[in-house]
């Protein structure tokens with residue numbers, strides 16, 4: 001029988017556990033792999049905690065490109081070649097700093113940890129007309145959907161919105177010219193050469209706005225995570241307490257053959273989220289780029305305030321974050337239709353919303369009722385927007 005662990009052993013086990021969680025939570029952030037591993041409770045709890053900590057969607061970095069290498073001052077000295085002439089080579093170019101999309105990343109966590117990126121300088125020129133070596137470019141990998149802002153001027157430098165996106169954010173300095181370049185018929189032994197040109201230093205602000213076709217919004221517990229886990233490969237945590245979802249999750253939904261949609265689940269909003277209530281509205285930036293919003297409402301008659309008022313709370317919060325969000329096509333999704341007490345209130349609520357000109361779907365993520373029609377209409381709405 002294994003002896004009961006001493007205090008040190010317990011600590012070692014915990015450290016090991018945290019390490020595993022750190023690596024995994026980072027990789028499976030958007031797939032919620034832990035809930036499925038069936039591991040013990042402590043593991044699952046800490047994974048949720050770590051996941052929340054490790055989702056970084058804003059950070060600042062400093063980039064410094066390499067300066068150019070110095071040009072060389074040299075003259076050819078060889079037996080039987082008197083006055084061999086200047087042969088100082090040019091310096092190599094400094095390395096550029098590039099930002100490149102990496103679809104395997106989901107967060108700006110790496111850039112949070114490392115905030116200074118300095119490319120190497122070019123090597124100096126040498127005699128015998130040897131050119132200095134050009135320094136390699138330094139590549140910073142960021143997730144798709146990252147906006148790169150110049151922190152000093154506030155100007156948008158780049159939008160990393162495609163897999164092949166790659167931009168130079170700091171250009172390396174050119175190498176200086178060696179004295180061989182300054183030889184003229186009038187001055188055949190120039191002693192002139194150039195220092196390399198300095199690199200650029202820039203302070204950048206990185207902001208991640210996830211790229212998804214469909215955004216799910218609603219109050220906590222309205223069933224957003226249940227819906228995304230039912231229709232996509234995402235496996236966010238689901239529970240009957242508010243703010244189960246602490247970071248956005250993406251899932252790919254196959255609507256019909258060859259029609260895939262990317263869906264984003266974000267933490268729930270509550271009244272006064274724009275003033276910082278609940279989790280605030282910081283995560284709304286992740287639905288800014290979606291083409292359609294699904295507004296989920298739990299019609300339960302046992303909740304206060306009423307379903308109509310709860311619908312209005314979300315609309316007001318979206319409006320106070322950015323009124324443009326309300327210009328996006330929105331589909332009202334009344335959830336939890338499998339519960340008998342919800343059927344009648346759902347009917348009433350649906351009519352009330354339809355009078356406001358918004359399409360309504362009544363679903364149950366638990367039984368699958370109405371999901372196919374909802375996805376088809378969502379896909380049609382997106383197609384119209386393309």
Ligand SMILES: Nc1nc2c(ncn2[C@@H]2O[C@H](COP(=O)(O)OP(=O)(O)OP(=O)(O)O)[C@@H](O)[C@H]2O)c(=O)[nH]1
Nearest residue numbers: 220221222223224225226240243244245268365366
């Ligand atoms: N009966 C029934 N329960 C549902 C349905 N959809 C969600 N639920 C339950 O509602 C509770 C909340 O569901 P979640 O999917 O976690 O809700 P959420 O909107 O993601 O909540 P937050 O992450 O807190 O914003 C869970 O207990 C779910 O099991 C449904 O269609 N029918």
Ligand SMILES: [Mg+2]
Nearest residue numbers: 224225244245
């Ligand atoms: Mg959730």
